[in-house]
Amino acid sequence: MHTGQAALIDCMDYHLYRTASKKSWTFLWAHIDRNGVSCYAPLLFQDRNDAITLNDPERFTADFQALCYAIEQDVLFSHADISNRLSSMVTHLLSSYLFPEGHGGENPDIEQARKYIQLHCAEALTMDEVAKQFHFSKYHFIRLFKKQVGLPPYEYLIGCRIRLSKKLLCNTSESISAIAIQVGFSSESNFIHQFRTTVGITPGVFRKNSWNFSAD
Structure with missing residues (x-):
């Protein structure tokens, strides 16, 4: 987890949490009756079971602190406030999960x-x-x-490799097979296939054209 993230854990399931390094953490936590939030768990964790980056961590923290204050008061109004704060926090978790780009920004x-x-x-x-x-x-x-x-991330990865290979094809005299391995492809044939699919010509033709252009 990182600053500005939160997680909803079903405490009825086995779970363990600890710091990923020797550095200490400062974090907020609450143990909530599952009857009030159990219906949200399948929605929040149908695809993942880790931390959620909050769209508005300051608002979430303010709700959390107000929740703790309401619990300490233990008066009739505080019970209504507790319910309201819990609903706001879990709704925020769900919104951050479903719309991760949040308030006009990127995830x-x-x-x-x-x-x-x-x-x-x-x-x-x-x-x-x-x-x-x-x-x-x-x-x-x-x-x-x-x-x-x-x-998709794999297509983005291939694009990065192709761009890197273009620089090597234009600026070095290394063989096609050497460049293929250098930029992350498993074989020369795979590199040639991906290059032709992306660029429309083979790496050899691309190199020849770039050298001819430089000579002109």
Whole structure:
């Protein structure tokens, strides 16, 4: 989890939480009667079972603090306020889950995943690994990525590799097979196929055309 995230955990199921590093955390938590929120769990965790990036973390925190204050008061009005705050918080979780871009912005986890793919495109990446790295289920990650970036993550990865290969084809004399491995493809034939599919010509023709253009 990161700053500005929240999670709803069914305490009737086995669960464990701890810090990912030796650094300490400061976080807010509450144990809520499942009768009031159990119906939300299937909606929130049908695709994932991890933290949700809140659209408006300040508002969520304010509701949480007001909830704690209302619990301490223990008067008739406070019971109504508790119900109202709980409803607001869980609705916020659900809204952040269903509409992750939130208040006119991007989902920061998807943007970080995009940058990660771009930076590590020459490595042997799989979408399972990238999704896990950013705490998504694979299929939910693919849906969110395509919605925000405009391409499925695998197509974006191929595009990054092709762009990198173009630079090497134009600026080095390395063989096609060497470039294929260098930019992350498993074989020369796979590289040629993906390059022709994306660019419309083979890497060899692209290199020849670029060199002819430079000579002219």
